[in-house]
Amino acid sequence: MSTDYQQARAALGARLRELRLTAPGGRLTGTALARDLGWPNSRISKLELGRQTATPDDLRQWADACGQPEAYEELRSRLAGFETHIRxxxxxxxxxxxxxxxxxxxxxxxxxxxxxxxxxxxxxxxxxxxxxxxxxxxxxxxxxxxxxxxxxxxxxxxxxxxxxxxxxxxxxxxxxxxxxxxxxxxxxxxxxxxxxxxxxxxxxxxxxxxxxxxxxxxxxxxxxxxxxxxxxxxxxxxxxxxxxxxxxxxxxxxxxxxxxxxxxxxxxxxxxxxxxxxxxxxx
Incomplete structure (x- = not known):
């Protein structure tokens, strides 16, 4: 993976973490979000640390679970931006x-x-x-x-x-x-x-x-x-x-x-x- 790709994925992960911490219903822990999504805790950390690439469906579920569905289009745009380079x-x-x-x-x-x-x-x-x-x-x-x-x-x-x-x-x-x-x-x-x-x-x-x-x-x-x-x-x-x-x-x-x-x-x-x-x- 290129450095640009890694940086873009890390930036997306940071944005996901921000959404989790600013959920309208109150700050969500990684464990709580994983439970709500039915995911293993490790998947939350990998996505937030930019060690795994989210799918569009991952992003939609994340935005919904954080009570901010309107953020999905922004997240999807970020993903499309670096997926343009490496697929x-x-x-x-x-x-x-x-x-x-x-x-x-x-x-x-x-x-x-x-x-x-x-x-x-x-x-x-x-x-x-x-x-x-x-x-x-x-x-x-x-x-x-x-x-x-x-x-x-x-x-x-x-x-x-x-x-x-x-x-x-x-x-x-x-x-x-x-x-x-x-x-x-x-x-x-x-x-x-x-x-x-x-x-x-x-x-x-x-x-x-x-x-x-x-x-x-x-x-x-x-x-x-x-x-x-x-x-x-x-x-x-x-x-x-x-x-x-x-x-x-x-x-x-x-x-x-x-x-x-x-x-x-x-x-x-x-x-x-x-x-x-x-x-x-x-x-």
Whole structure:
């Protein structure tokens, strides 16, 4: 966790403690509040000391139990402020994968120009249902999260409607190894590659491929999205980062533009995808 994140969580905890101590019905002890909420005492202390991140429902229950329900919106705003930066997978996937897909759908719906770089897999908005199903299944296994796989696949497929609305421009760059990575059965990858070739030439999608043999001015690193130069989203094994400060976004744009210099498009991209397809057929 970043220092900024820790500080914001500690500040939220201090505000929760303040609400407990200024309850209209009289100052509440931590033990009394825990009893009223049906929580263990340790949860009260962890939240107030900033050692645990509250959920929106936690905040609503806390405000109500302290006799100050009007404070909920303020608390929720504070939580949203630092969750914008780090969203742990453990927390996001508590109820399954569909909610995480919906969050990305909303972010893309509210954007006009969407740039992406991906070095590990084909991005969600270009995936076939079977390819998406394979990735989401493996994610559920890794995170030991609820397996709402079909609901999540449908949510991810709904995102693809945005490709055809004519109101957005997708500028997507993939590293060539993505075309060969068997993160799904070979037959599924074959159909997925066919899907990519069919997208080349669409007026709403600019699909570039960075060849494995090309010279790179920067290491490929992890994948990320940039939405309208106002938000960048990247992920690690344990969390996603949603960053909206100007300096960070400028950095992601520089990385994207640098990688784009090594990408090929149109017929050249088509040839690389077809070569991956042929190589797959020979396995």
């Amino acid at each position: 742990s997978w453990r927390r996001q996937l508590t109820d399954g994968h569909k909610a995480a897909q919906d969050a990305h759908n909303e972010a893309q719906t509210n954007s006009k120009v969407l740039r992406a770089w991906e070095s590990s897999w084909i991005v969600g908005v270009l995936q076939t249902p079977d390819y998406a199903r394979a990735l989401l299944t493996r994610s559920a296994e890794l995170h030991r999260s609820p397996r709402d796989i079909e609901e999540a696949v449908r949510a991810r497929m709904k995102r693809q409607e945005l490709l055809y609305s004519g109101r957005r421009r997708y500028q997507i760059i993939l590293w060539e190894p993505v075309l060969h990575a068997l993160v799904c059965p070979p037959s599924v990858l074959a159909v997925q590659l066919d899907r990519l070739t069919g997208l080349i030439g669409m007026d709403t999608v600019e699909l570039g491929i960075v060849p494995l043999a090309t010279s790179l001015k920067t290491p490929p690193g992890t994948g990320f999205w940039i939405y309208d130069e106002r938000l960048a989203v990247t992920e690690t094994w344990h969390a996603e980062m949603w960053v909206d400060d100007a300096d960070s976004i400028a950095l992601y744009l520089r990385v994207w533009n640098t990688l784009r210099e090594s990408a090929v498009y149109g017929a050249d991209a088509h040839n690389i995808i077809n070569a991956a397809r042929r190589a797959l057929g020979s396995r």
